[in-house]
Amino acid sequence: MDERGLHRLIGTIIDPERLSDDCAVIPCGNLLMVASTDMLHETTDFPAGMTDWQVGWMAVAVTLSDIASMGAVPGQVLLAVGLDRPERLAGIMTGARDCCTAFGAELVGGDLDAHRELTIVSTGLGTVRPEHIARRRGARPGDVIAVTGPLGEAEAALAGYEQHRKELLEPQPRVAEGESLGRAGVSAMMDISDGLALSLYDLLAVNDCGFAIETARLPLPAGVPEQEGRELALHGGGDFELLFTAPADIFPVPGVRTHVIGRVIPERVVLADGKPLERRGYLHEWGG
Amino acid sequence: MDERGLHRLIGTIIDPERLSDDCAVIPCGNLLMVASTDMLHETTDFPAGMTDWQVGWMAVAVTLSDIASMGAVPGQVLLAVGLDRPERLAGIMTGARDCCTAFGAELVGGDLDAHRELTIVSTGLGTVRPEHIARRRGARPGDVIAVTGPLGEAEAALAGYEQHRKELLEPQPRVAEGESLGRAGVSAMMDISDGLALSLYDLLAVNDCGFAIETARLPLPAGVPEQEGRELALHGGGDFELLFTAPADIFPVPGVRTHVIGRVIPERVVLADGKPLERRGYLHEWGG
Numbered sequence: 386m387d388e389r390g391l392h393r394l395i396g397t398i399i400d401p402e403r404l405s406d407d408c409a410v411i412p413c414g415n416l417l418m419v420a421s422t423d424m425l426h427e428t429t430d431f432p433a434g435m436t437d438w439q440v441g442w443m444a445v446a447v448t449l450s451d452i453a454s455m456g457a458v459p460g461q462v463l464l465a466v467g468l469d470r471p472e473r474l475a476g477i478m479t480g481a482r483d484c485c486t487a488f489g490a491e492l493v494g495g496d497l498d499a500h501r502e503l504t505i506v507s508t509g510l511g512t513v514r515p516e517h518i519a520r521r522r523g524a525r526p527g528d529v530i531a532v533t534g535p536l537g538e539a540e541a542a543l544a545g546y547e548q549h550r551k552e553l554l555e556p557q558p559r560v561a562e563g564e565s566l567g568r569a570g571v572s573a574m575m576d577i578s579d580g581l582a583l584s585l586y587d588l589l590a591v592n593d594c595g596f597a598i599e600t601a602r603l604p605l606p607a608g609v610p611e612q613e614g615r616e617l618a619l620h621g622g623g624d625f626e627l628l629f630t631a632p633a634d635i636f637p638v639p640g641v642r643t644h645v646i647g648r649v650i651p652e653r654v655v656l657a658d659g660k661p662l663e664r665r666g667y668l669h670e671w672g673g
Numbered sequence: 674m675d676e677r678g679l680h681r682l683i684g685t686i687i688d689p690e691r692l693s694d695d696c697a698v699i700p701c702g703n704l705l706m707v708a709s710t711d712m713l714h715e716t717t718d719f720p721a722g723m724t725d726w727q728v729g730w731m732a733v734a735v736t737l738s739d740i741a742s743m744g745a746v747p748g749q750v751l752l753a754v755g756l757d758r759p760e761r762l763a764g765i766m767t768g769a770r771d772c773c774t775a776f777g778a779e780l781v782g783g784d785l786d787a788h789r790e791l792t793i794v795s796t797g798l799g800t801v802r803p804e805h806i807a808r809r810r811g812a813r814p815g816d817v818i819a820v821t822g823p824l825g826e827a828e829a830a831l832a833g834y835e836q837h838r839k840e841l842l843e844p845q846p847r848v849a850e851g852e853s854l855g856r857a858g859v860s861a862m863m864d865i866s867d868g869l870a871l872s873l874y875d876l877l878a879v880n881d882c883g884f885a886i887e888t889a890r891l892p893l894p895a896g897v898p899e900q901e902g903r904e905l906a907l908h909g910g911g912d913f914e915l916l917f918t919a920p921a922d923i924f925p926v927p928g929v930r931t932h933v934i935g936r937v938i939p940e941r942v943v944l945a946d947g948k949p950l951e952r953r954g955y956l957h958e959w960g961g
Contacts, residue, residue: 399781400781411798414701426786465712500714
């Protein structure tokens with residue numbers, strides 16, 4: 386069973402409506418609070434050769450990216466660390482704090498435990514006005530589909546394109562962009578952690594419409610041959626860009642680089658250049 | 674370096690003021706939001722013989738206990754599960770949901786990952802009026818020291834006293850008690866997860882006074898010889914009772930069973946029957 390299969394099982398135990406976004410949404414006075422939790426393991430989630438500082442940075446970046454995808458402003462981060470060697474703690478905590486500081490959040494607490502394999506769970510909280518929140522549901526036929534930057538860079542680094550190592554190891558969550566896009570009135574939004582193709586299928590699952598992209602419009606990783614770059618952009622994991630749909634008249638959104646890559650269509654299908662897009666990307670797999 | 678040593682290191686990287694309570698405290702409209710995250714591993718945190726349902730129950734119970742210790746009402750729980758075998762997920766999620774439901778919280782989301790050893794991180798959010806929040810700091814000489822129920826029961830179960838297995842495997846966080854005590858005006862409060870002795874030293878670390886208990890007043894686990902029971906009550910781990918200090922005139926607190934076990938004193942020391950109490954209990958230890 387793959388990760389999405391297990392998620393469907395979870396939807397039979399807890400309210401499935403709760404599972405359709407990158408964050409849980411909680412009332413908080415006049416605002417909404419969004420909350421996201423992400424678990425990362427050394428062997429499966431942290432590329433080889435990362436420093437401890439980068440491990441801490443990335444653990445926070447993934448959760449800030451979830452908050453950004455809701456159009457929210459990050460507030461607090463909690464970090465639970467299952468530590469294999471105590472001497473790693475200072476580097477990890479410093480990286481985590483620096484990522485918080487860089488994006489206006491505060492590291493406010495956590496938990497600490499001993500573990501054979503380094504395991505980090507970061508939980509982030511953010512706030513957003515109800516009228517500015519962005520969700521995965523909400524796309525409307527006729528909206529454009531857009532992303533905030535080049536896709537496939539992290540996977541390109543894994544494939545040996547050294548010029549993209551910084552995007553892989555020190556990802557920049559699109560925090561300011563997410564907030565601006567929420568305020569500008571996007572109709573649906575999410576972050577692209579498992580690759581563009583799977584993300585489009587995630588949008589398909591919660592919307593009553595479909596998504597047609599043109600691969601010639603994809604912003605590709607620099608310095609990679611076009612065909613390989615397109616494969617990485619469609620199916621590579623580890624990107625931190627935002628994927629969103631919006632009425633064309635919201636552009637330009639001040640301060641946000643946007644790349645229109647397609648259009649929302651009435652048919653419930655994901656198309657690339659008019660043909661069904663292969664549902665393939667970065668997914669955790671269990672045997673059995 | 675032990676867990677508390679590493680916590681001191683963390684205090685050099687993030688605001689140490691943030692680390693002095695069981696939860697982080699976050700403004701939320703007219704209320705305060707409290708947030709706590711707890712990491713549990715199969716081999717170190719879940720007693721052998723637990724069912725998956727009990728594993729899920731306990732993962733939530735530890736975080737609800739942290740929320741209760743602040744005098745807050747639990748609201749939402751997020752669960753990150755590093756799963757060793759996919760067939761365990763249904764039991765774990767059901768146990769987690771049932772514990773949430775039992776204490777008025779809602780399981781609103783989480784994350785899922787594959788992992789060699791089962792690892793669960795539960796994050797809980799709760800709310801409390803600013804005037805009712807309870808913290809570890811605030812004890813005043815002359816206050817009484819009290820607990821909400823028998824101590825050492827979980828450790829007694831581990832020592833073979835079968836009648837306490839339910840307290841070990843399906844712990845009951847003192848949620849209603851925590852809220853009532855916060856409202857009644859306790860001066861300091863925390864939960865006793867690592868044993869009474871270490872908890873008293875935790876209070877000592879953040880208060881400008883000391884704590885003198887009388888071991889004859891400790892509520893002991895039923896059916897255990899007195900001397901052994903006292904050892905378990907002082908130094909055993911896994912209890913879910915609340916430890917608090919309060920002016921004597923707040924008692925009785927409606928709906929809360931309280932056991933007065935001592936008195937706050939001006940000297941910065943932890944005493945049991947007039948002698949320094951051994952600083953020993955349940956602590957994660959790293960070699961080196």
